[in-house]
Amino acid sequence: MxxxxxxxxxxxxxxxxxxxxxxxxxxxxxxxxxxxxxxxxxxxxxxxxxxxxxxxxxxxxxxxxxxxxxxxxxxxxxxxxxxxxxxxxxxxxxxxxxxxxxxxxxxxxxxxxxxxxxxxxxxxxxxxxxxxxxxxxxxxxxxxxxxxxxxxxxxxYPLPVGLEIISPDVRLPPKYTLHYLPEDFPHPESDLLQPAAPQAAPCELHPFAARVVSNQRVTAQSHFQDVRLIEFDIAGSGITFSAGDVVMIQPQNCPEDVQQFCQLLHLEPHRRFVLEPTEPGTSLPPLLPQPCTIQYLVTHYLDISCVPRRSFFELLAYFSTNELEQEKLQEFSSAQGQEELYSYCNRPRRTTLEALWDFPHTTCAIPADYLLDLIPRIRPRAFSIASSMLAHPERMQILVAVVRYKTRLSKPRRGLCSTWLASLNPEQGDVRVPLWVKKGGMKFPADPATPVIMIGPGTGVAPFRAAIQERVALGCRGNCLFFGCRHQSKDFYCQTEWEELVTKGFLTLFTAFSRDQEEKVYVQHRIRENRKLVWELLSSENAHVYLAG
Missing domain, CATH: 3.40.50.360 (Flavodoxin domain)
Structure with missing residues (x-):
């Protein structure tokens, strides 16, 4: 057979x-x-x-x-x-x-x-x-x-004779077994995140640990939105990029969340372990060092701030010794309970850590072996690169809006990566961020004489800042930017830079400050007002139009 x-x-x-x-x-x-x-x-x-x-x-x-x-x-x-x-x-x-x-x-x-x-x-x-x-x-x-x-x-492929389908009531073995090392096991000398330059161009499996040079807030303190212009030192990394490219950043959980998670699950942060696959042939998680500490696993790998999926509750139900908790977990993992699960998790954006708080009897019974089955890994986040190598050699800048919003839960929701990036203070020593670059979907004209019309409200202006810097370095003058934000005095990012380029004749700038007058004004209004210029650039000069936001 x-x-x-x-x-x-x-x-x-x-x-x-x-x-x-x-x-x-x-x-x-x-x-x-x-x-x-x-x-x-x-x-x-x-x-x-x-x-x-x-x-x-x-x-x-x-x-x-x-x-x-x-x-x-x-x-x-x-x-x-x-x-x-x-x-x-x-x-x-x-x-x-x-x-x-x-x-x-x-x-x-x-x-x-x-x-x-x-x-x-x-x-x-x-x-x-x-x-x-x-x-x-x-x-x-x-x-x-x-x-x-x-x-x-x-x-x-019928079942082999004598075998039956394993009942859903039976818990399957974990993907990996976690073997704790004795306390006196020798420590490796190497640091877990090497700042040394990799052999090839950095990628997801081999990110470059870039030093944070500066982390500057570019919105007024009184403005509701915290936006950062962050600069990285990429000297010696082998990284190259063009306008329109994207930087991938591997974020980490905040120390308070890591501490809470370890307390809830009765885990000792400094214990070291090695992973062994349950099934021969299963490869080990590529981004986890061996041996590894619980602290490193929870900080850099387990996405305890993501909204948990149905499969999380399904597995969690197997560990429950509490009848009430088990009943609720089974409901959340059933087809009929999906609306209820959506209201509990997705609508209020409840995190995995918060869900674990709600099931305390079950949480303290989770075997460490199942952590990697239960919680997905932290995924990298993408940011448009906001600078050009021609203007800033060996440097890279990004524009980051710190994600923070309210739901019906008492604690505000925070973006994992943006909150972590905003917290980094280069004045407190050698602060590093694992990153690599990906080709972006935005390609700017190969012929520098081709004019470009860029429409970038808010942080959508990031890739256009890179493009303008690149084109100015090459002496191109046909740069037209429509920028929109709420208030000229509060969130007009890079104002001085734009105004200087206007004065030098490198940039035509149209701004829309939506809340600075009674009637709201947006970039589309400015485009309509300047339709003759826009049409002229398109029809006579074959301008390329780009929109981001």
Missing amino acids: AERGLLVLFGSQTGTAQDTAERVGREAQRRHLCCRVEALDSCDVANLIHEPLVVFVCATTGQGDPPDNMKMFWRFLFRKNLPAGSLCQLDYAVLGLGDSSYPKFNFVAKKLHKRLLQLGGNPLLPVALGDDQHDLGPDAVVDPWLIALWDKILAL
């Missing part, structure tokens, strides 16, 4: 598709299938011709784009020279996750399904299109689709 193997491949931008793929993996485990769950770009695409059974779980980002961790796979799959029958041995199923309020709803899943068919693949089921807009979220489609999928798979 054919080996009962299943490969689950995901393309995920925010973690939802990965979470769903891992759910498929757990359900496969219960059916005694030998299952691997991987990001699409982590698998060797050429080996796809040898895979008999693959489930694809794909999100769609932006304007119908594939997520970052499946872009290489995407390019390979759509190569024109792939033979038509190359995947004729493949049984597959595609599950898409999207949002029907976007015009290209689930575009990636639909296109992938079609391409696999062209290459001779055999679909087990029609493509499933999960929708964020549904009252029950994507699970409204995912739940029934999975039931149908397992029916199909078990018809092809």
Whole structure:
């Protein structure tokens, strides 16, 4: 009989598709299938011709784009020279996750399904299109689709004689076992985050620890919004970038949250451990040093400030010794309880740490081995680069609006990365931030004579600051910027810089301060007022138009 193997491949931008793929993996485990769950770009695409059974779980980002961790796979799959029958041995199923309020709803899943068919693949089921807009979220489609999928798979690969599906009441083993090291185990000399220059260009697996040079508030103290202009020293990093590129920053949890988490779970922050995969062949988490401390794991890896998903409550219910708590956790992890879960978690943006506070009996019973199954890793955040290497060699600047807002919870919600960045004070010593650069979607004209019209309200002006600096350094004068904010005196970022460039003839600037007069004025009003100039630039000079915000 054919080996009962299943490969689950995901393309995920925010973690939802990965979470769903891992759910498929757990359900496969219960059916005694030998299952691997991987990001699409982590698998060797050429080996796809040898895979008999693959489930694809794909999100769609932006304007119908594939997520970052499946872009290489995407390019390979759509190569024109792939033979038509190359995947004729493949049984597959595609599950898409999207949002029907976007015009290209689930575009990636639909296109992938079609391409696999062209290459001779055999679909087990029609493509499933999960929708964020549904009252029950994507699970409204995912739940029934999975039931149908397992029916199909078990018809092809029946359970071995004498084995039954592992009941949902039985807790599956953790992905890793956490082995504590004795207190007197020798410490490695190396620092966990090396500031030394990497061998190749920095990337997610090997970020560069950039020194923070300055962290300046660019809004008035009286303004409700705290916005920072932060400068990093990238000398010796091998990093290069152009206007329109994006810097990825790996944030960390604040010390108070880390301390609370360790207290709640009765964890000793300074204990060191090594991880061992439960299943042979499972790779270790790439961004965790071995050995590692609990403090490092909670600070740099576990996303205790994210809004927990359904799978979090599902796993948590297994540890509960308290009947009331267990009942609530089981409700949150059931299909019928999704509306209730949305009201408890998503609407007020309740964090994982806060949810753990609400289930104290269960929380103190969580085995440390399950931490990496329970809580996802902290994802990097993207920021438009707000400076040019031509103007600031070996430096990089970003414009960061510190995220802070109220929900019905008493404590204000705070953005993990922006709050952490704002807290960094370079005057208190050598402060470093792990980062790397990604090509942006915004490309400025190769011909410096081509004029550019840039519309950048608020921090949307960041990539245009980089573009203007770059173009001014090259002597280009056709720079037209429409900038909007609330008050000229409170949040007109980089005012002096813009005014200096206007005086020198490098910049045409139009500003809209929405709250400085009774009638609200926005950038679109300024564009309408200056429509003759805009049309002239477009029709006679082939100007390029850019919008960010």
